[in-house]
Amino acid sequence: xxxxxxxxxxxxxxxxxxxxxxxxxxxxxxxxxxxxxxxxxxxxxxxxxxxxxxxxxxxxxxxxxxxxxxxxxxxxxxxxxxxxxxxxxxxxxxxxxxxxxxxxxxxxxxxxxxxxxxxxxxxxxxxxxxxxxxxxxxxxxxxxxxxxxxxxxxxxxxxxxxxxxxxxxxxxxxxxxxxxxxxxxxxxxxxxxxxxxxxxxxxxxxxxxxxxxxxxxxxxxxxxxxxxxxxxxxxxxxxxxxxxxxxxxxxxxxxxxxxxxxxxxxxxxxxxxxxxxxxxxxxxxxxxxxxxxxxxxxxxxxxxxxxxxxxxxxxxxxxxxxxxxxxxxxxxxxxxxxxxxxxxxxxxxxxxxxxxxxxxxxxxxxxxxxxxxxxxxxxxxxxxxxxxxxxxxxxxxxxxxxxxxxxxxxxxxxxxxxxxxxxxxxxxxxxxxxxxxxxxxxxxxxxxxxxxxxxxxxxxxxxxxxxxxxxxxxxxxxxxxxxxxxxxxxxxxxxxxxxxxxxxxxxxxxxxxxxxxxxxxxxxxxxxxxxxxxxxxxxxxxxxxxxxxxxxxxxxxxxxxxxxxxxxxxxxxxxxxxxxxxxxxxxxxxxxxxxxxxxxxxxxxxxxxxxxxxxxxxxxxxxxxxxxxxxxxxxxxxxxxxxxxxxxxxxxxxxxxxxxxxxxxxxxxxxxxxxxxxxxxxxxxxxxxxxxxxxxxxxxxxxxxxxxxxxxxxxxxxxxxxxxxxxxxx
Amino acid sequence: xxxxxxxxxxxxxxxxxxxxxxxxxxxxxxxxxxxxxxxxxxxxxxxxxxxxxxxxxxxxxxxxxxxxxxxxxxx
Numbered sequence: 001x002x003x004x005x006x007x008x009x010x011x012x013x014x015x016x017x018x019x020x021x022x023x024x025x026x027x028x029x030x031x032x033x034x035x036x037x038x039x040x041x042x043x044x045x046x047x048x049x050x051x052x053x054x055x056x057x058x059x060x061x062x063x064x065x066x067x068x069x070x071x072x073x074x075x076x077x078x079x080x081x082x083x084x085x086x087x088x089x090x091x092x093x094x095x096x097x098x099x100x101x102x103x104x105x106x107x108x109x110x111x112x113x114x115x116x117x118x119x120x121x122x123x124x125x126x127x128x129x130x131x132x133x134x135x136x137x138x139x140x141x142x143x144x145x146x147x148x149x150x151x152x153x154x155x156x157x158x159x160x161x162x163x164x165x166x167x168x169x170x171x172x173x174x175x176x177x178x179x180x181x182x183x184x185x186x187x188x189x190x191x192x193x194x195x196x197x198x199x200x201x202x203x204x205x206x207x208x209x210x211x212x213x214x215x216x217x218x219x220x221x222x223x224x225x226x227x228x229x230x231x232x233x234x235x236x237x238x239x240x241x242x243x244x245x246x247x248x249x250x251x252x253x254x255x256x257x258x259x260x261x262x263x264x265x266x267x268x269x270x271x272x273x274x275x276x277x278x279x280x281x282x283x284x285x286x287x288x289x290x291x292x293x294x295x296x297x298x299x300x301x302x303x304x305x306x307x308x309x310x311x312x313x314x315x316x317x318x319x320x321x322x323x324x325x326x327x328x329x330x331x332x333x334x335x336x337x338x339x340x341x342x343x344x345x346x347x348x349x350x351x352x353x354x355x356x357x358x359x360x361x362x363x364x365x366x367x368x369x370x371x372x373x374x375x376x377x378x379x380x381x382x383x384x385x386x387x388x389x390x391x392x393x394x395x396x397x398x399x400x401x402x403x404x405x406x407x408x409x410x411x412x413x414x415x416x417x418x419x420x421x422x423x424x425x426x427x428x429x430x431x432x433x434x435x436x437x438x439x440x441x442x443x444x445x446x447x448x449x450x451x452x453x454x455x456x457x458x459x460x461x462x463x464x465x466x467x468x469x470x471x472x473x474x475x476x477x478x479x480x481x482x483x484x485x486x487x488x489x490x491x492x493x494x495x496x497x498x499x500x501x502x503x504x505x506x507x508x509x510x511x512x513x514x515x516x517x518x519x520x521x522x523x524x525x526x527x528x529x530x531x532x533x534x535x536x537x538x539x540x541x542x543x544x545x546x547x548x549x550x551x552x553x554x555x556x557x558x559x560x561x562x563x564x565x566x567x568x569x570x571x572x573x574x575x576x577x578x579x580x581x582x583x584x585x586x587x588x589x590x591x592x593x594x595x596x597x598x599x600x601x602x603x604x605x606x607x608x609x610x611x612x613x614x615x616x617x618x619x620x621x622x623x624x625x626x627x628x629x630x631x632x633x634x635x636x637x638x639x640x641x642x643x644x645x646x647x648x649x650x651x652x653x654x655x656x657x658x659x660x661x662x663x664x665x666x667x668x669x670x671x672x673x674x675x676x677x678x679x680x681x682x683x684x685x686x687x688x689x690x691x692x693x694x695x696x697x698x699x700x701x702x703x704x705x706x707x708x709x710x711x712x713x714x715x716x717x718x719x720x721x722x723x724x725x726x727x728x729x730x
Numbered sequence: 731x732x733x734x735x736x737x738x739x740x741x742x743x744x745x746x747x748x749x750x751x752x753x754x755x756x757x758x759x760x761x762x763x764x765x766x767x768x769x770x771x772x773x774x775x776x777x778x779x780x781x782x783x784x785x786x787x788x789x790x791x792x793x794x795x796x797x798x799x800x801x802x803x804x805x
């Protein structure tokens with residue numbers, strides 16, 4: 001069985017080609033970093049058996065993020081029999097850099113020259129036969145998105161002789177002499193070249209004894225002095241020189257250079273004047289589509305349909321005459337829980353669809369470009385913006401979207417702060433409480449909840465960055481891809497893939513969680529006997545007992561009755577349940593979710609304004625629903641981090657609610673004190689921001705740099721000497 | 731002067747790269763000594779900046795741009 005790896009630059013069309021070659025349906029997008037894990041599938045071929053592995057895109061074998069390492073390690077460890085190097089012909093020079101690195105590895109290789117249609121459109125041309133001759137590996141021109149050249153490529157794969165070694169790139173004498181000396185010690189030209197470029201990092205997994213290591217290091221420093229250029233720049237420089245030579249011989253540029261359509265579009269979309277307004281408009285539209293009247297209407301219809309369907313099943317279950325608890329398990333535990341989650345689906349699908357269009361067109365990269373400045377102040381990168389925005393709708397897709405961030409730490413931080421952003425399901429809680437108690441000022445109160453959520457999210461990001469991920473800078477260096485017209489097929493595929501993922505998750509992990517929660521909600525002691533409870537007896541349930549038991553803990557933050565704690569607990573299933581549970585516990589007749597005003601009297605009787613505000617704060621900031629928790633688990637990939645973040649959220653929710661409630665006790669006008677507490681929070685943010693600025697963490701290039709104001713050259717020279725010194729320490 | 735000081739529309743040649751945490755990436759993306767760079771624009775909020783290098787659009791923060799020493803050239 002032939003093991004083939006697809007290697008290429010980010011956004012060069014690997015996943016599209018992978019789909020064509022294997023017939024699978026993987027998500028693709030026009031934005032670097034869509035593939036974050038490796039995937040494999042079988043090559044469609046009648047003649048040979050081969051697996052194809054789709055790896056994350058890399059610009060070079062030297063990596064800066066975890067996903068890149070997946071691909072890089074695969075090559076360095078030579079885990080494949082054949083490389084298909086996909087080269088974006090419309091961006092030949094930079095793409096060939098990786099190609100030349102791959103050639104050094106001596107792994108059998110085949111080049112798929114992609115985007116030939118783009119080159120032709122520009123009226124440029126590439127003499128790929130000549131290119132193939134110079135490089136010494138077969139080249140097949142293709143257009144992965146238009147499925148041109150696929151048969152040729154498959155035939156070429158079938159025919160290739162993986163025993164045959166292609167010729168190695170020979171650099172100039174100076175470089176070859178250095179490589180030769182390194183090679184004498186490590187006995188592998190590829191390792192010698194990697195060592196030349198990457199230093200000690202290249203020796204991971206290479207076994208050398210003490211004397212060899214010492215010799216190699218001594219050699220490194222003597223060789224270093226022989227080259228005029230910085231040592232790590234010598235090879236890349238030589239490589240780019242070679243590439244330029246090759247490109248000049250084979251790439252024929254159209255004499256008339258027109259302004260590209262991408263440039264024309266960008267003149268407006270990323271311009272100083274219109275860039276931000278257009279960005280805001282696009283984001284508003286996406287949001288409006290998913291969570292505005294249209295999305296809500298579709299959701300309501302869908303929920304109605306689901307309920308009808310479930311009612312039909314429940315009817316069937318009941319008619320079977322099974323034991324009560326089994327009927328309750330199926331109807332309340334499984335279907336009740338599933339309905340709460342599946343109800344999100346239409347809005348999510350709309351959201352995924354809109355985001356897929358933004359991704360496929362290439363606008364997403366621009367969004368990150370536009371927002372980077374605003375987020376870099378908090379130690380995040382521009383790419384964190386999209387997940388946070390989606391978080392206003394629903395945390396689940398927002399957390400899944402953090403995958404497009406290219407730094408693992410950034411991804412963790414963004415995942416952990418997204419739940420603080422007030423999601424759509426929390427809105428009914430504010431609606432009911434603010435409506436009942438704050439009268440005309442209710443919309444300010446509701447708005448303040450959104451602001452509070454965002455503030456806590458941003459402050460937490462700063463905190464995580466300063467304390468937990470010290471030393472990690474949110475790197476930002478990104479290519480802006482050319483705009484493409486999104487295809488319907490691709491967009492739908494994207495939408496389907498992500499919706500499916502959500503459903504599968506709802507069906508597995510969540511199901512188990514729902515059953516546990518159902519048990520706690522529907523079983524309890526009534527008059528000394530432990531039995532199944534009816535809907536109206538939820539106060540007697542185990543959950544109710546827990547609610548009563550933990551009530552003292554919640555007293556300081558203004559919870560006066562166990563109904564409040566129990567309703568908060570039911571929020572674990574879905575935040576919408578909070579209001580519904582309160583309705584049941586206060587014995588309100590009618591559907592409080594459909595008509596919040598029914599609850600007003602009970603809330604006015606049981607809560608003061610300060611208590612209500614503390615309750616809303618706690619509901620906003622405490623642990624998100626179980627769907628969001630399982631999404632976090634998926635992205636954090638560690639129980640340790642998950643437990644940490646859940647505890648963190650609980651503590652933060654408690655502390656903030658406590659602060660607000662206690663403050664409200666001291667002041668006369670409650671609203672006024674809420675206002676003051678907001679000012680305090682803003683003040684703290686400003687202070688922290690100032691702190692970051694003073695430390696100059698945005699640069700990260702030389703210590704104590706920002707204190708001198710502008711960056712002068714002498715500082716750099718000093719810094720450089722320092723790094724050289726550090727190299728020798730290692 | 732550094733790449734940060736080059737105004738949109740101006741062209742320059744890279745002389746030296748001092749950046750540390752993204753240094754290797756910057757080099758591998760084609761910003762090596764002798765490379766011609768056209769500064770296209772800065773983002774609406776003033777940072778990052780977009781440059782044209784080796785025929786493609788690259789965006790990087792000014793924090794990194796000021797660690798790249800360049801010579802301005804007239805086109």
